[in-house]
Amino acid sequence: MLGKLIKYDLKYGYKIILIVHAVLMVACIMGRFVLNKVDFRAPSEALGAMLAIFIALFALLIAGVSFATCAVIAVRFYRNLFTDEGYLTWTLPATPLEHLWSKIISGVIWYTFDILLCYLGLLILVTGDNVVSLYTQIAPEMTEALGMSFSSFTLYIVLFSLFSTLASVIMIYASITIGQLFPGHRILGAIISYFALSFIIQIFTLVCMLLFNLFPYVGDTMTGSTASHYLFSSLGLGVLLITITAIPEYFITHYIMKKKINLI
């Protein structure tokens, strides 16, 4: 039953997800082509401005693609379980636990797909000959600043992102499910719940950073291992906290799905 549910969850919205990621890939390939044509040896103000716009555009594109993925996951969960479609979904011979895990697994699959493709796109974008030769010139400084090679640094970031997919998906579902407890304002309830949960996690992160003395000293220049230590401690703490908060979120979601469903 779980397999069948996952199949239909993945079937929903796959076209949107594939199209936006295809657009991203094409944009990255074109971007790589453009970067290869730029002459970095002749720095000028115009080149700086152009690069700034270029970077901003790609940052926006990647954020947009990730947002679209996130939206597909959230809309599928909401529509399939809490709108009129819920009348069919909840009367299928499946348990609330199977419904929840089907949504979690399909959500994690889409999130992982999104993260891998976004990083792949970036990799395509910045591994042209031109950029690589330019980077070689500053590589020792970057390694010094990060306390490790740039590729290892990127790998850690990708691993952090992948590790947090499960918790991120559960947080979206928990917000939507808690939103169902406010009849008449279900979507608003879901959005407020999401911000409330994010706020709680941020406060926790802040408190923990203070407790574990993870803040860099003001005025101190951060170099080498200090910078990466700070970055990884705060990132790691963020991932750890979102994972820890996902545990009660998971149980709350399951409880509401089991006992408090009330389709309008």
Place this chain on the structure above:
Amino acid sequence: MKPILECQGLTKKYGNFFALSNLNLTLERGQIIGLLGPNGSGKTTLIKLANGLLTPTDGHIIINSMSPGVETKKIISYLPERSYLNTHMRVEDILTYYVDFYENFNLSRATAMLKDLEIDTHARLRSLSKGTKEKVQLVLVMSRDADLYILDEPIGGVDPAARDYILQTILTNYTENATVLISTHLISDIENVLDSVVFLQYGQLVLNATVDEIRSQRGKSVDALFREVFRC
């Protein structure tokens, strides 16, 4: 034989409002039962409880000796009062969906009925009229070999000719031991197919009698009795 549905002290509260209050009811197999009552009398709440879409505040609802769950969902075929299908899907995709999820779904019966009603299985649901969508939903529900069919307002949105076909469909597709529970306001239209009726008001049982009893003992049609009991 065990009753198909039993309610024992069944209560459902929304805040301070009792949608159902201490309802005791037993439905036997092999009947077509009308679930009748004015708006807000608790019909849909009872139907949702039977389908496991709500949890009772108090009391029990038992389907074929089981509490609502996976096993009862396998034997109940439910038609909600609203459009519950993803309208982006094609009719043929929905048929596959039913085949995938319900072991007792009879694909050839469904295909034959859709053909009778001249519904194109390649069409997307959103391209169909409201009435045609309702017909598709009813075909899906009646094509399952279920023990209990629960139909919430099945004929509200379709024309009288289709209404006759639908009632005929209900009559011909349920087996001897199956029970059909129909909630509707259009009593006169379905009166002839009903074996018995359940009247609900303010979440409580007002009457549970066979149509023959109503006619012979009270000398009235169900429609006339309904108008008398629920006079505003």
